[in-house]
Amino acid sequence: MPNDYEAHFHEAASGYLVLETDGTILDVNRKLLSWTGHTHEHLLGGSILDLLPVGDRVLFASHAVPQLAVAGCFNEMAVELMAEDGSRIPVLLSGVRTPGAGDDGDAGPDRISVFHASERTRYERDLVEALRKAEAADKARAAAEAEVRKNQKALEEKDAILQENLAASRKSQALLETILNAADVGLLVLDAHGEKVLANTHLMSTWGQIMGDTEVFDRGRILFGPDRVTPVPALERPVRRAVAGESFSDEVVWFGPGSGNQLALNISARPIRTDEELTGTVIAFTDVTRLVHAVTAQEEFVASVSHELRTPLTSILGYLDLALDEEGLPEHVGAALKVALRNAERLLGLVSDLLSVASGNTKMERRPVNLAEVVRAGIVSVAPKARSNLVELQPDLPESLTADVDPHRLAQVVDNLLSNAVKYSPGGGIVSVRLWQDAGNVLLEVADTGIGMSQAEQEQVFTKFFRSRGAVASAVPGVGLGLVITKNIVEAHGGTLTFTSAPGRGTTFTVSLPQP
Numbered sequence: 001m002p003n004d005y006e007a008h009f010h011e012a013a014s015g016y017l018v019l020e021t022d023g024t025i026l027d028v029n030r031k032l033l034s035w036t037g038h039t040h041e042h043l044l045g046g047s048i049l050d051l052l053p054v055g056d057r058v059l060f061a062s063h064a065v066p067q068l069a070v071a072g073c074f075n076e077m078a079v080e081l082m083a084e085d086g087s088r089i090p091v092l093l094s095g096v097r098t099p100g101a102g103d104d105g106d107a108g109p110d111r112i113s114v115f116h117a118s119e120r121t122r123y124e125r126d127l128v129e130a131l132r133k134a135e136a137a138d139k140a141r142a143a144a145e146a147e148v149r150k151n152q153k154a155l156e157e158k159d160a161i162l163q164e165n166l167a168a169s170r171k172s173q174a175l176l177e178t179i180l181n182a183a184d185v186g187l188l189v190l191d192a193h194g195e196k197v198l199a200n201t202h203l204m205s206t207w208g209q210i211m212g213d214t215e216v217f218d219r220g221r222i223l224f225g226p227d228r229v230t231p232v233p234a235l236e237r238p239v240r241r242a243v244a245g246e247s248f249s250d251e252v253v254w255f256g257p258g259s260g261n262q263l264a265l266n267i268s269a270r271p272i273r274t275d276e277e278l279t280g281t282v283i284a285f286t287d288v289t290r291l292v293h294a295v296t297a298q299e300e301f302v303a304s305v306s307h308e309l310r311t312p313l314t315s316i317l318g319y320l321d322l323a324l325d326e327e328g329l330p331e332h333v334g335a336a337l338k339v340a341l342r343n344a345e346r347l348l349g350l351v352s353d354l355l356s357v358a359s360g361n362t363k364m365e366r367r368p369v370n371l372a373e374v375v376r377a378g379i380v381s382v383a384p385k386a387r388s389n390l391v392e393l394q395p396d397l398p399e400s401l402t403a404d405v406d407p408h409r410l411a412q413v414v415d416n417l418l419s420n421a422v423k424y425s426p427g428g429g430i431v432s433v434r435l436w437q438d439a440g441n442v443l444l445e446v447a448d449t450g451i452g453m454s455q456a457e458q459e460q461v462f463t464k465f466f467r468s469r470g471a472v473a474s475a476v477p478g479v480g481l482g483l484v485i486t487k488n489i490v491e492a493h494g495g496t497l498t499f500t501s502a503p504g505r506g507t508t509f510t511v512s513l514p515q516p
Contacts, residue, residue: 015114019496021068021097021107023047032114037084041468048112051081053088064095068110072097078117084324090117103350123413186285192278194243228262242269242281252288264289317344363493364406371403371410375435378414382422390428391421397435403442403515416482417446417509424507425450441495442515447508453501461499462487 009016015032019025027242028043036051041079049057056079073096092115098108128207180187186203190196223232234240241248249268256262266288272280315442320341324334379395386393429449436443453461462483483497490497493513501507 014074014089014116017048017112017114019048019110019112020388021110023049023065026109035083035089035114036081048431051368053082056080060093064093068095068097072099081114091115092117186287188283188285189280190239190243190283191280192243194239197280222256222464224262226252226254228254238267238269239283242271242283245281245513250413252292262289263287263291266482313344317341320344364409366404366493368402369405369407369410370400371405371433371444372399372401374396374407374411375414375433375444378411378418379433381415382418385419386422386431389422389426391425392430394430394432396433401435401437401442403513405493405513406489409492413486414444415509416486417444417511420482421446421448421450421507421509424448429506437515440515442513444511444513445508447506449506452503452505452507454503458499458501 008159009027010030012029012031015035016029017025017032017244018027025043025046025048028040033040033043038051043051049060052060059077059079064074064077071208073094075091075094079091079093081091083089093112094115095110095112097110100107101292180198181202183200185204185437187198187200188196188203189198224230225232238248238251238253247270251267253267254262255265264287266286267283269281269283271278272282279494323329324337324341328335334406375397376395379393383393418431418433425431425448431446431448434443434447487497490511490513495511497509497511497512499509
């Protein structure tokens with residue numbers, strides 16, 4: 001009989017556990033061992049709780065143990081068993097406690113039946129998933145019906161709004177055409193393919209010869225560069241660039257087949273984008289022929305007057321030098337002659353600046369020079385003016401830094417930058433001067449803590465004769481040519497002149513000169 005029980009116990013289709021009332025495993029059949037991969041020796045003496053994950057341990061302790069104690073059994077508790085390889089096996093547990101035997105009435109062992117529940121778990125999971133899908137579908141149907149009702153109402157509202165918008169659109173169209181036609185510049189709107197969409201009456205009446213055929217700007221024989229004779233290359237023509245999505249401003253070209261009838265056109269373009277996609281472009285044309293001619297005439301006049309003034313001024317300076325060399329001059333006469341000499345020299349410097357700016361030519365005589373000495377000389381020269389303005393000079397210069405430059409022209413650059421820094425720091429401040437070499441470039445930085453410039457003023461800082469509002473209000477002397485000349489000299493060396501500035505916080509100019 002014991003052998004029959006043993007065979008039945010181990011060959012049963014379900015798993016079996018025999019436990020002490022405290023959960024200690026007394027025996028386990030081979031079916032359960034085959035499911036979990038544990039050995040008989042490993043499980044004997046251990047606790048059933050060791051076979052359960054944390055959550056199921058709590059469930060077993062709070063449900064199965066009380067049921068066994070009170071009712072002597074429990075049915076179909078769904079838990080998972082921990083296999084030897086760490087995987088989890090879904091099972092159903094049912095248990096029965098052997099009634100007490102003997103005088104002490106102690107309960108006998110608990111017999112736990114273990115049923116593999118993978119199929120049931122899969123069925124339950126599929127059922128839950130199906131229920132969720134059905135619920136989601138029902139919600140989607142209800143939402144769709146609500147959306148249909150909402151859309152129907154929205155369509156009715158939109159139809160009413162559309163009628164209002166049509167009337168407003170006609171009014172806006174009339175307003176837009178009025179505004180465009182009132183503009184004193186030619187406006188051309190092209191689509192993404194370069195086809196004309198809109199053009200105002202100013203463009204049509206003033207430049208009727210170019211309307212209806214925007215490709216006219218792609219004909220090199222009638223579109224020329226600033227020199228009025230070099231055709232603009234095909235890829236650089238304004239309309240071609242605008243249709244490609246490029247944005248540009250204030251580009252001047254000459255339009256027309258003959259120099260006598262050419263128009264100087266200032267052209268700007270802005271792309272039209274919808275959802276980041278290029279859908280067209282707006283091009284503005286301004287006739288600046290008279291302005292260009294006026295600027296040219298002004299420069300020719302300045303050059304002519306400067307040249308004519310230079311000769312008598314040179315003669316005046318010569319005679320003043322001769323007069324000052326005479327012995328026995330009364331002290332007041334000598335002082336007056338020196339004042340006249342200083343002002344004549346200043347006037348000659350101004351005339352030279354005007355002539356240099358008007359000519360646009362900056363002749364360079366480059367040679368190896370200790371640029372540190374040139375900068376030191378400039379600092380010495382500006383020192384008296386700095387002391388009178390209560391400005392502290394802070395040089396940071398190497399002992400020697402050799403560069404291939406025109407020493408006289410670079411001295412002019414240093415003098416202009418230092419003079420401006422001191423002039424525009426009235427009533428005290430600090431002017432720092434740095435000179436260093438980095439990655440094949442020689443760099444000179446002049447920074448002040450003076451009045452600084454607004455953004456609008458910074459955009460015009462290299463314009464001839466421009467002076468900032470702060471300089472004018474502070475009565476700082478100058479004519480607005482120093483930075484223009486400085487920029488021309490630096491660029492003639494192949495370098496760049498850049499700056500940063502902020503109102504009330506000062507300005508920093510940086511000269512970068514490439515070295516072979």
